[in-house]
Amino acid sequence: MDHVDVPDTDGLSVLEVEDLYNAALEEVQKACDVSERQRCGQRLAVIAKALRAAKRKPLEKTQRTEWSAYPEPVTLPRCPDDARYVKSFSTEVADLPAAQHFFHEYGFVVFRDVLTAPECEATVAEIWRSLEERTPGLERHDSESWSLLSSERYGLPEEQAVFTPQIVANRQNDRVYAALDAVLPRMSGIEDFDSPHPDPNSVVVTQDRWCIYRPAGDDASARTAENLHLDVNPWTYAGLKPTEIEDLRYGMTIAGDHRFPLQDFRAELTAVQGRGSSTGEHVQGVLNLLDNLEEDGGTRVVPGFHRCFMPWLRALGDMESNLAQSGQHDNWVLRRAAGGGSFKFSNLDRIHQLSRRIPMRAGSFLLWNQLLVHGSCANNSANFRIAQFITGFRAGEMSPGRSWARAAAVQRHNSGLLLRPLAPHVFGEARGTEGTEGTAGPADGRSFARSEREHLAVEQVLQTSKGHPEAILKAFEDFHVQCKPLLHVGPMKGTYLDHAVQRSSPSLVLELGSYLGYSAVRIARLLDEGALLYTIDENADNAARAEAVLRHAGLSNAVVLHGTLEGLQSQLPRPVDLVFLDHSKALYLEEIHRLEEWGFIKSYKLRLRIRPLCSRRWSLLLGILLGLSRWNRTISGQRKSTGYVPKGIFGRLPDRRSERVRSWNLGAALPAEKPASIDLRAKLRDWACHFVAESSTLRRDVTEAANVIMKPRLLVGSSRKFVDFMAAGALACGFYRFCEFNVRQKDADAKAKESYRLMAERAEQLLEGPTREEVISVLREAVDAQ
Numbered sequence: 101m102d103h104v105d106v107p108d109t110d111g112l113s114v115l116e117v118e119d120l121y122n123a124a125l126e127e128v129q130k131a132c133d134v135s136e137r138q139r140c141g142q143r144l145a146v147i148a149k150a151l152r153a154a155k156r157k158p159l160e161k162t163q164r165t166e167w168s169a170y171p172e173p174v175t176l177p178r179c180p181d182d183a184r185y186v187k188s189f190s191t192e193v194a195d196l197p198a199a200q201h202f203f204h205e206y207g208f209v210v211f212r213d214v215l216t217a218p219e220c221e222a223t224v225a226e227i228w229r230s231l232e233e234r235t236p237g238l239e240r241h242d243s244e245s246w247s248l249l250s251s252e253r254y255g256l257p258e259e260q261a262v263f264t265p266q267i268v269a270n271r272q273n274d275r276v277y278a279a280l281d282a283v284l285p286r287m288s289g290i291e292d293f294d295s296p297h298p299d300p301n302s303v304v305v306t307q308d309r310w311c312i313y314r315p316a317g318d319d320a321s322a323r324t325a326e327n328l329h330l331d332v333n334p335w336t337y338a339g340l341k342p343t344e345i346e347d348l349r350y351g352m353t354i355a356g357d358h359r360f361p362l363q364d365f366r367a368e369l370t371a372v373q374g375r376g377s378s379t380g381e382h383v384q385g386v387l388n389l390l391d392n393l394e395e396d397g398g399t400r401v402v403p404g405f406h407r408c409f410m411p412w413l414r415a416l417g418d419m420e421s422n423l424a425q426s427g428q429h430d431n432w433v434l435r436r437a438a439g440g441g442s443f444k445f446s447n448l449d450r451i452h453q454l455s456r457r458i459p460m461r462a463g464s465f466l467l468w469n470q471l472l473v474h475g476s477c478a479n480n481s482a483n484f485r486i487a488q489f490i491t492g493f494r495a496g497e498m499s500p501g502r503s504w505a506r507a508a509a510v511q512r513h514n515s516g517l518l519l520r521p522l523a524p525h526v527f528g529e530a531r532g533t534e535g536t537e538g539t540a541g542p543a544d545g546r547s548f549a550r551s552e553r554e555h556l557a558v559e560q561v562l563q564t565s566k567g568h569p570e571a572i573l574k575a576f577e578d579f580h581v582q583c584k585p586l587l588h589v590g591p592m593k594g595t596y597l598d599h600a601v602q603r604s605s606p607s608l609v610l611e612l613g614s615y616l617g618y619s620a621v622r623i624a625r626l627l628d629e630g631a632l633l634y635t636i637d638e639n640a641d642n643a644a645r646a647e648a649v650l651r652h653a654g655l656s657n658a659v660v661l662h663g664t665l666e667g668l669q670s671q672l673p674r675p676v677d678l679v680f681l682d683h684s685k686a687l688y689l690e691e692i693h694r695l696e697e698w699g700f701i702k703s704y705k706l707r708l709r710i711r712p713l714c715s716r717r718w719s720l721l722l723g724i725l726l727g728l729s730r731w732n733r734t735i736s737g738q739r740k741s742t743g744y745v746p747k748g749i750f751g752r753l754p755d756r757r758s759e760r761v762r763s764w765n766l767g768a769a770l771p772a773e774k775p776a777s778i779d780l781r782a783k784l785r786d787w788a789c790h791f792v793a794e795s796s797t798l799r800r801d802v803t804e805a806a807n808v809i810m811k812p813r814l815l816v817g818s819s820r821k822f823v824d825f826m827a828a829g830a831l832a833c834g835f836y837r838f839c840e841f842n843v844r845q846k847d848a849d850a851k852a853k854e855s856y857r858l859m860a861e862r863a864e865q866l867l868e869g870p871t872r873e874e875v876i877s878v879l880r881e882a883v884d885a886q
């Protein structure tokens with residue numbers, strides 16, 4: 101492990117450690133290579149631990165004078181049939197007015213029978229399963245092993261949001277939705293509501309986690325810490341401090357730290373800015389999974405605090421005088437990402453006397469106004485306390501950009517899980533273009549399958565570029581690097597496209613594959629007066645987007661048509677002076693024949709997209725080196741190109757068919773040993789002809805990772821190093837697959853690891869004597885033949 105420079109935090113205030121933490125987090129986000137990121141991540145982990153320790157220091161005194169701003173103590177109404185529980189309401193329509201009245205009065209309300217007993221049991225079982233998997237030795241029925249359950253972190257799991265089947269199902273539960281809908285403030289109609297959610301008043305559920313308090317009885321060390329707080333930065337909420345909530349992209353940007361891809365889901369609660377009311381923009385909630393009595397520990401609230409929020413805040417003064425000071429333990433604000441924060445109350449503050457525990461039955465759903473001070477009490481009983489957190493807000497609160505990014509992120513995390521009819525409301529519906537990977541739910545679920553990246557990209561381009569072609573190109577390129585990879589030709593190959601246009605000064609250009617209009621803008625901006633570009637795309641959404649982009653660029657010399665060459669040929673003028681084929685590689689050859697046959701091209705020079713990038717020799721190398729080819733598979737009867745799989749040196753990938761997009765089984769597809777019958781020479785020539793330099797569509801971090809491995813080899817420049825290039829390519833691909841499947845998606849198919857092992861093995865084989873010599877000789881021959 102590299103040396104990690106960690107500051108000494110002893111004697112620092114919570115605020116000072118918090119500042120160190122924020123700086124360290126920023127460093128992780130800025131780290132530009134894997135090892136730096138790892139080093140910064142280790143440093144961050146140490147500081148995070150110090151911050152947790154600093155926050156746990158005993159609170160000693162309080163000097164607050166704003167007590168007069170607190171609400172009057174109350175006695176809460178109890179359930180008529182069992183006074184051990186707080187009064188509750190059903191989610192039946194007839195019961196809702198009374199529930200709403202209660203909510204406005206006290207700032208919280210309990211809905212009963214929201215989850216059925218089997219749903220509670222399934223959720224509890226899922227939580228146990230997850231705990232047992234991550235805690236060796238823990239067994240739910242073995243009370244001896246319960247000591248392995250940590251009471252740190254308030255009984256919360258490490259991840260900031262959980263995506264397991266029942267947890268996700270509960271987020272889409274009809275009664276959960278009805279309860280949230282009943283108490284959230286409604287939004288008035290919003291013009292041009294451009295959001296993946298069907299309606300501004302759709303209830304969006306937050307992606308949260310669960311908690312478990314083990315029976316602690318008299319064992320103080322097993323109890324979770326008690327606390328009272330607000331999950332909002334009061335000054336931001338009141339508009340006295342800025343919020344960056346609309347900049348949240350939920351881990352969808354490269355800049356977003358992939359180690360904390362879920363932190364934005366937290367920030368969306370803590371960085372809320374109110375719209376002038378004390379109703380609270382969000383409601384927070386606890387879905388109670390076991391009967392929970394007073395002594396079992398769990399949520400408590402300060403009834404009525406929401407109505408005192410503004411006077412209390414005024415009494416506090418400005419935010420700067422409420423930051424924790426060194427050596428002083430008091431009520432204080434903890435600043436968090438995006439201008440958000442939370443407010444912690446000292447253990448000596450009188451507000452503790454005003455708090456009330458909310459005992460409730462299993463299946464009940466407790467909701468409270470986010471402006472209500474709340475927290476938890478320790479479990480002193482012989483029972484478990486287990487609950488799922490679900491909070492909600494109205495979709496209309498989010499700008500379209502944030503809303504689309506959120507829907508796409510949730511879609512990614514929900515991958516493969518059952519989606520119900522409420523999914524478009526609670527998660528948003530990320531629609532997108534053909535050819536993107538899908539995660540469609542089963543028959544009863546709504547389609548929630550497509551990527552939204554094209555939608556987001558065009559939206560960003562239209563918003564950020566001022567209608568100048570160069571600015572538009574730059575906006576696409578920025579989106580590709582900073583947000584999500586696009587399929588556009590990109591600036592590097594685009595330069596060669598520019599040269600081709602400038603060299604031939606065409607009067608009529610035909611482009612197959614408009615996509616979002618990037619290459620069309622490139623071409624059209626260079627055309628002479630009177631010249632025309634026809635660009636066609638078989639995807640209607642893409643054709644419309646390209647049209648919008650070209651209009652935004654003010655390029656009236658480009659005509660966008662929806663359809664294929666075959667369908668549109670009668671409408672297209674001919675002959676053309678330049679054709680840019682950029683639609684489907686599998687179609688190139690037959691389309692060229694058609695173009696000839698139908699009189700579009702009389703004579704031609706064929707330029708492979710990669711060719712101008714480098715000399716012939718280097719293009720050959722690059723093709724082999726990348727060793728990447730689209731792997732066609734059949735999904736629902738349609739051939740789709742779903743990703744990049746390295747073609748193994750010793751075997752061709754069979755056309756494997758699988759319903760599960762993620763189960764790329766390279767390991768099984770490639771034989772571990774070199775088959776005796778393989779014609780290596782033919783194969784290498786085959787590669788030389790078939791390479792497709794798709795680097796523009798690979799993720800930036802992947803190409804970067806590949807470059808780190810390949811660059812030193814490329815610099816050598818000797819033909820003997822070809823094999824090293826190939827081995828490096830295999831390693832880079834294996835590395836990518838390893839990252840993609842095992843780091844970004846923790847629960848991904850274990851076969852990915854196996855495939856990485858095989859790729860590494862293959863790289864080794866390439867470096868061995870006889871194979872190496874054979875490959876070198878064939879490569880020389882192939883280069884000479886070019």
Ligand SMILES: C[S@@+](CC[C@H](N)C(=O)[O-])C[C@H]1O[C@@H](n2cnc3c(N)ncnc32)[C@H](O)[C@@H]1O
Pocket residue numbers: 587588589590612613614615616617618619620636637638639642663664665682683684687
């Ligand atoms: C690689 S993208 C084109 C990128 C674009 N030229 C650019 O650089 O901005 C491929 C596009 O071809 C379209 N496409 C695929 N098959 C097609 C076909 N047979 N006819 C027309 N368009 C097709 C897809 O819908 C997609 O939008």
